[in-house]
Amino acid sequence: MDYHWFQLINQLGNSLPALNLVMRLLASYALYVFYIGIVIYWFTRQDLKRRMVAESLLSTYVAITFSGLLAHFFYRDRPVVTHNVIQLISHPANASFPSNHTIGAFVIATSIWIHRRKVGKVWLVLAAGIAFSRVWTGVHYPSDVIAGAVIGIAAAVLMHQLFKRSSLALKWLTKFIYWYEAVESRIWRRNETPRSSVIK
Template identity: 70%
Template sequence: MSISDLDYQWFQRINELGHIFSALNPIMRLFASYAEYVFYLGVVVYWFTRQSIKRQMVVESLLSASFALGVSGLIGHYFYRDRPFVTHSVLQLISHPANTSFPSDHAIGAFVIATSIWLFRRKEGTMWLLLAACIAFSRVWTGVHYPLDVLAGAGIGITAAAAVHQLFMRSTRALKCLEAIIHLYEATESKLWRRIA
């Protein structure tokens, strides 16, 4: 049995849960369509706590996300895969354009931010990783991704976050540059607050 066949079998098993446990479908729609906004809100909240270490965490997460989504774009360009609802009869619970399915950008975005947080704040990061896993699972449940799409997305997101974090851990020059940018922003922010006050 090929990986593609195994992937489709697992997709069928997960997607079929929408028929078996239909009461959970609204929750899965919520995770699949809107839970990503919790990550965006989280990044904003962490930034405006005005703590330098949290701001470093946010900058790392945004750099990691940019890198990871760039990789995703390249993969999607050279390895096009139809969405499950394009080639199969599925239970599709959310609307979605019939664009490339592999890898999952939702999984990348969720896992890259969750991993960035986990690298700085283990307990909170674990909760963010659980939410990321719920998003990834829901994308299969709702019929818009195969399991391999979200696993690849999670892998890309985690790898990108870890790589960027290691860059700043190992390169004093890169870390000083990041700290200088944050310091410049904070100095500008302080001036603006003084003017408003």
């Protein structure tokens, strides 16, 4: 069944070739939009957004660690290794299950959605596009990306619940953000040009 759905999606590369470039971009580069997004959110210097970014980064670490364990104990070859596929992007023949691209996209999108519902929906749609494109371009089976989405969403939700329910965890997260902001403030002050030197 998994291979059947893979074939249906992957064969769209032949029947709808006009969309192949879009799918290549989604599969290879769209994840960088998430990285740029969380950097921008962080440097808005708003407490809620910095907590959101911190949660997403911790969730990503947990999710990718769990993914590595799954890939080790339930190793699965990529479609290109065992089937004739339409492979639109190059990729090493490493573990296919689960999809780390999908995990990364969904864990960040879910973290954003938890804190910012309206814009979070846009991020979730983009994450779904990445997941779909990874099958279209021939580097993952549908179950790989479904598992990645589930892991990403679960990690983001569980991490948020941890900080929501544990005052100790929230205290340490707040301390880390406060420490970072103190260091950041010192760096900015150090790099400022004294007014007296400008007058001279």
